[in-house]
Amino acid sequence: MTTRIVELRQGILKKNDELARGLRGRFTAAGVLVLNLVSSPGTGKTAFLERTLRELRSGGARAAALVGDLETDNDARRLAASGAPVRQINTHGICHLEAEMVSKHLDGWDLAGLDYLFIENVGNLVCPSSYDLGEKIRVALLSVTEGEDKPLKYPALFNSADAAVITKIDIAEPCAFDRAAALRNIEEIRPGIRVFETSAKTGAGMQEWLAYLEGEATRLGR
Amino acid sequence: MHELSIVQSVVEAVTDSLAAYPGARVLEVRLRVGALAAVVEDSLQFCFGIATEDTPLDGARLIVHTLPVVMYCAACAVDVELDGVQSFRCPRCGEFCVDLRQGRELEIESVEIEEAPAHESAEVTP
Numbered sequence: 087m088t089t090r091i092v093e094l095r096q097g098i099l100k101k102n103d104e105l106a107r108g109l110r111g112r113f114t115a116a117g118v119l120v121l122n123l124v125s126s127p128g129t130g131k132t133a134f135l136e137r138t139l140r141e142l143r144s145g146g147a148r149a150a151a152l153v154g155d156l157e158t159d160n161d162a163r164r165l166a167a168s169g170a171p172v173r174q175i176n177t178h179g180i181c182h183l184e185a186e187m188v189s190k191h192l193d194g195w196d197l198a199g200l201d202y203l204f205i206e207n208v209g210n211l212v213c214p215s216s217y218d219l220g221e222k223i224r225v226a227l228l229s230v231t232e233g234e235d236k237p238l239k240y241p242a243l244f245n246s247a248d249a250a251v252i253t254k255i256d257i258a259e260p261c262a263f264d265r266a267a268a269l270r271n272i273e274e275i276r277p278g279i280r281v282f283e284t285s286a287k288t289g290a291g292m293q294e295w296l297a298y299l300e301g302e303a304t305r306l307g308r
Numbered sequence: 309m310h311e312l313s314i315v316q317s318v319v320e321a322v323t324d325s326l327a328a329y330p331g332a333r334v335l336e337v338r339l340r341v342g343a344l345a346a347v348v349e350d351s352l353q354f355c356f357g358i359a360t361e362d363t364p365l366d367g368a369r370l371i372v373h374t375l376p377v378v379m380y381c382a383a384c385a386v387d388v389e390l391d392g393v394q395s396f397r398c399p400r401c402g403e404f405c406v407d408l409r410q411g412r413e414l415e416i417e418s419v420e421i422e423e424a425p426a427h428e429s430a431e432v433t434p
Binding site: 087088089090091092093094095096097098099100101180181182212213215216238241242243245246273274275276277278 | 310313314317318321322325329335339344345346347393394395396397404405406408412414415416417418419420421422423425
């Protein structure tokens with residue numbers, strides 16, 4: 087009996103990473119800014135995205151969305167009311183989106199005809215952090231109802247984010263939300279990150295967010 | 309929660325790597341997992357037992373090397389190892405570090421295999 091050690095030295099998610107690299111190349115070539123929105127269930131990703139899509143479109147920008155959920159197309163129908171092209175990805179039990187799912191759902195879309203593509207991930211603060219979807223910007227969202235220590239509890243996700251959004255600030259006071267603690271915790275885990283304090287209901291903070299999007303899209307070289 | 313899909317990817321990659329060693333059995337699989345990879349070792353071990361059934365990896369040991377987070381500290385101009393993942397300040401000077409050097413790895417390092425005895429495939433009984 088001979089035993090031997092075979093060195094592999096390869097990424098476990100190599101297939102996903104390769105697909106994501108391919109997608110990133112397509113997005114860059116098409117000049118579309120792609121964002122991956124990640125949060126717990128119930129943070130208000132869909133409401134935030136609804137408002138974002140509506141405001142971008144009223145400003146003349148071309149935006150589309152892919153929305154991931156285990157089941158139902160409720161979110162896609164909500165988002166489609168903005169008039170933007172929207173597609174639902176049902177993962178049927180898988181707790182995160184993968185590059186292959188994104189790739190499949192882009193069939194027939196003219197990426198060069200878009201300024202922005204939002205990918206709303208499955209509500210989950212753990213698993214989506216491992217899967218690159220080819221996005222330019224990963225956005226971690228946190229609502230005022232969730233507890234200011236979320237970034238400390240989910241450091242892998244918050245540390246991999248490029249921007250953070252605090253949602254539902256219109257109800258911060260009744261929730262006794264400690265704003266300073268939340269900002270401090272985000273800073274501990276991801277120093278220097280841009281943080282947007284928003285309310286999809288009142289529109290608070292949306293102008294800063296939209297200006298950031300426009301700046302990032304301009305940096306893409308459009 | 310996604311440990312099962314990760315383990316399935318491991319089984320697939322290891323099985324592919326056995327093409328050069330027909331009939332080989334896997335004794336041990338060694339992974340390198342960064343502290344920020346968002347996977348839990350206990351869960352990997354549990355899923356590994358299930359995902360390897362009826363594969364050449366059946367019965368193999370899974371060894372997980374956890375890698376600490378290493379950041380580049382611009383103030384000290386050196387790579388520093390963090391004690392945990394609750395703060396991204398340099399343990400030497402206390403400044404924030406933004407340049408991650410290690411910590412998100414999710415890799416198969418190596419496998420130990422037992423090759424099939426040469427006579428098994430060559431044996432011909434008239």
